[in-house]
Amino acid sequence: MKVLSIGWVNVRRVVRDRTGLFFLVALPLMLVFILGAAFGGATTPVVGVVGDAGALSADDAVRVRNFPDEPALRSAVEHGEVSAGLVRTDDNAPRLLVRADRTGQQLRMLVTTSLTREANRIAAGEFVAAQTGLDRDTALSLVDSAGVEPVEVRVSTTGEALFPAGYSGFDLGAANQLIVFTFLNSLTTAAFLVETRSLGVTRRMLATPTRARTVVAGEALGRVSIALLQGLIVLVGSALLFGVRWGDPLGAASLLCAFALVSGGAGLLLGSICRTQQQTTGAGILLGLSLAAFGGCMVPLEFFSPLLRKVAFATPHGWANDGFAALTRRGGDLLTVAPHLAVLLGFAAVLFSLGAWTLRRAVTR
Amino acid sequence: MTVLSCSGLKRRFDDVLAVDDVSFTIAEGETYGLLGPNGAGKTTTISMITGVLERDAGEVFVDGVAMSTHTIAAKRLVGYVPQELALYPDLTGRENLRFFANLYGAGRRRVEFVLDVVGLTERADDLAREYSGGMKRRLNVAIGLLHEPRLLVLDEPTAGVDPQSRNQILENVRALAAQGMAILYTTHYMEEAERLCDRVGVIDSGRLIAEGTRRELVERLGERDRISLQLDGDLTHAASLLGAIRDVRGVAPHGHGLELVVDDARECLPAVLSAISTNGVVVRSVEVTEPNLETVFLHLTGKALRE
Ligand SMILES: Nc1ncnc2c1ncn2[C@@H]1O[C@H](COP(=O)(O)OP(=O)(O)OP(=O)(O)O)[C@@H](O)[C@H]1O
Numbered sequence: 176m177k178v179l180s181i182g183w184v185n186v187r188r189v190v191r192d193r194t195g196l197f198f199l200v201a202l203p204l205m206l207v208f209i210l211g212a213a214f215g216g217a218t219t220p221v222v223g224v225v226g227d228a229g230a231l232s233a234d235d236a237v238r239v240r241n242f243p244d245e246p247a248l249r250s251a252v253e254h255g256e257v258s259a260g261l262v263r264t265d266d267n268a269p270r271l272l273v274r275a276d277r278t279g280q281q282l283r284m285l286v287t288t289s290l291t292r293e294a295n296r297i298a299a300g301e302f303v304a305a306q307t308g309l310d311r312d313t314a315l316s317l318v319d320s321a322g323v324e325p326v327e328v329r330v331s332t333t334g335e336a337l338f339p340a341g342y343s344g345f346d347l348g349a350a351n352q353l354i355v356f357t358f359l360n361s362l363t364t365a366a367f368l369v370e371t372r373s374l375g376v377t378r379r380m381l382a383t384p385t386r387a388r389t390v391v392a393g394e395a396l397g398r399v400s401i402a403l404l405q406g407l408i409v410l411v412g413s414a415l416l417f418g419v420r421w422g423d424p425l426g427a428a429s430l431l432c433a434f435a436l437v438s439g440g441a442g443l444l445l446g447s448i449c450r451t452q453q454q455t456t457g458a459g460i461l462l463g464l465s466l467a468a469f470g471g472c473m474v475p476l477e478f479f480s481p482l483l484r485k486v487a488f489a490t491p492h493g494w495a496n497d498g499f500a501a502l503t504r505r506g507g508d509l510l511t512v513a514p515h516l517a518v519l520l521g522f523a524a525v526l527f528s529l530g531a532w533t534l535r536r537a538v539t540r
Numbered sequence: 541m542t543v544l545s546c547s548g549l550k551r552r553f554d555d556v557l558a559v560d561d562v563s564f565t566i567a568e569g570e571t572y573g574l575l576g577p578n579g580a581g582k583t584t585t586i587s588m589i590t591g592v593l594e595r596d597a598g599e600v601f602v603d604g605v606a607m608s609t610h611t612i613a614a615k616r617l618v619g620y621v622p623q624e625l626a627l628y629p630d631l632t633g634r635e636n637l638r639f640f641a642n643l644y645g646a647g648r649r650r651v652e653f654v655l656d657v658v659g660l661t662e663r664a665d666d667l668a669r670e671y672s673g674g675m676k677r678r679l680n681v682a683i684g685l686l687h688e689p690r691l692l693v694l695d696e697p698t699a700g701v702d703p704q705s706r707n708q709i710l711e712n713v714r715a716l717a718a719q720g721m722a723i724l725y726t727t728h729y730m731e732e733a734e735r736l737c738d739r740v741g742v743i744d745s746g747r748l749i750a751e752g753t754r755r756e757l758v759e760r761l762g763e764r765d766r767i768s769l770q771l772d773g774d775l776t777h778a779a780s781l782l783g784a785i786r787d788v789r790g791v792a793p794h795g796h797g798l799e800l801v802v803d804d805a806r807e808c809l810p811a812v813l814s815a816i817s818t819n820g821v822v823v824r825s826v827e828v829t830e831p832n833l834e835t836v837f838l839h840l841t842g843k844a845l846r847e
């Protein structure tokens with residue numbers, strides 16, 4: 176198939192370009208990692224402890240690391256190696272070292288609760304021992320078996336959680352990077368199409384017994400394949416490397432394909448309009464980044480003003496972004512993102528028609 | 541048998557009439573040279589013949605197949621070597637050939653064959669970007685040969701090429717013509733045209749202003765061979781002596797000597813020299829000018845072929 180042949184040459188050229196490969200593979204995954212780590216989500220806080228960690232070691236919400244003395248612990252807290260430090264020697268009351276930030280506040284609550292519960296249990300045990308004359312261990316197990324029911328506080332939620340439990344900064348970053356890079360790199364690699372045109376290779380294809388529409392379709396297939404490849408690299412790479420959850424697989428795959436079509440169409444159009452490779456790269460970066468910003472890939476859509484939200488949903492990025500959010504954060508499936516898919520396919524259809532028409536004109540005129 | 545026949549080709553770019561009513565034919569095994577100064581319309585003509593550029597008017601038939609109505613069938617008969625290096629620089633020579641072989645429907649064997657024909661087998665797996673200028677040109681030619689076309693169109697295939705690669709390309713073209721391929725060739729090198737082309741068309745400002753073999757063109761212009769003599773002695777006497785020789789058509793003073801217009805300079809030069817020396821006139825220098833395509837070209841267009 177000639178269309179496949181032309182499409183394949185496009186992919187091959189992009190993959191063969193070493194610097195291009197950096198932008199295609201390394202950079203997006205690095206950004207997923209950096210942004211994920213910066214937003215902090217996935218890791219359990221570490222509490223450094225001098226002395227006996229006690230009940231803290233059994234608490235799932237923190238991890239305990241032991242330190243030999245207070246100066247070492249203090250330095251570790253100051254340098255952010257641990258989120259907080261607990262000094263617990265026999266003679267004095269426990270002391271907690273925290274930094275003045277939110278994690279510090281949260282840990283203070285956590286450690287206090289944990290230690291209080293432990294102290295209560297021991298006090299109760301000693302009381303039982305004193306009253307009954309049983310030995311201490313038996314008394315304590317009696318206390319444990321009493322199993323004080325925690326007070327039930329009725330909670331009703333209102334509104335949706337911005338980020339559901341277990342949703343990490345990696346999950347948030349990955350969807351954004353997928354959208355940003357699939358589109359951006361589809362535009363910048365359109366420089367290859369401009370090169371193909373300016374070298375006269377496209378014309379040469381037309382001199383072979385190949386229809387103009389086949390040539391155009393082949394170039395279009397090439398652009399879409401590159402966009403799809405880029406999307407897959409972020410999707411699969413982030414899932415394997417950082418355990419990012421993409422939600423319903425069918426929904427995610429459809430969104431990826433639809434957005435790759437949009438990106439490929441935009442690449443085809445840009446590559447047919449531009450005259451030089453520099454022009455293409457420049458316009459590609461400008462368009463790619465500004466659409467990403469307006470589409471909520473840099474600041475979450477939830478923080479947008481109503482007007483900006485309207486703008487966001489005028490871009491394919493906004494739709495793709497909201498679609499992925501529906502899958503990963505709101506537990507949606509293919510049906511939930513059907514409107515998103517429809518809009519994205521609409522964008523793709525318009526971009527492809529314009530791109531195909533322009534390319535055909537550019538090479539046969 | 542006529543392989544290419546084009547008639548009334550016309551193409552305008554905005555306010556430039558690039559090609560205006562160009563018609564010619566090329567027979568089987570014939571090599572036709574299209575000569576013209578920069579911007580004459582050679583590439584535009586060729587682009588219309590190969591079907592990569594839309595025509596404003598005119599028709600192209602290859603082996604009787606009309607380019608306008610049976611585009612794909614007609615293109616199957618034409619090999620095209622464009623003026624620019626239309627290759628993927630980041631693919632190897634072999635990959636470039638395989639890609640175009642797919643488009644032409646030619647097999648892998650054919651790829652190896654043309655690699656051998658243009659002498660690139662050993663470098664076939666290097667990136668085209670790393671080829672020398674001459675090697676790139678040869679690869680450019682090779683792509684045009686992939687599907688054994690009936691008509692091979694070469695647009696300045698030797699531009700900016702070292703003598704070794706040039707000779708290889710010229711030899712290839714000659715061999716293909718000998719096998720019966722019809723060849724349309726443009727060049728800025730007059731000696732190439734004279735060495736290669738059976739017939740020449742001269743194009744200027746989009747119009748085909750003359751056509752024929754070299755000798756036909758030369759004769760149509762009334763151009764003759766000339767012998768310039770620098771002489772010491774009695775010029776008037778010498779002139780009357782020389783005018784009496786059978787092949788000499790005219791004698792005129794020229795610097796410190798005479799210029800003769802003759803039918804065939806090589807044949808009558810001995811007679812001229814002996815006539816003068818027996819009469820006490822001393823010959824200082826002799827210069828023979830045979831009109832060539834360059835002269836024809838200058839005469840017709842007022843421009844040198846290479847500007
Ligand atoms: N795509 C185009 N757009 C506008 N003008 C064009 C285009 N292609 C060619 N021309 C014009 O048409 C005329 C003929 O150009 P063409 O390339 O056919 O000349 P040429 O004989 O091949 O010249 P050269 O020897 O320099 O290759 C020129 O005036 C050129 O500027």
Ligand SMILES: [Mg+2]
Pocket residue numbers: 582583584623695
């Ligand atoms: Mg030209």
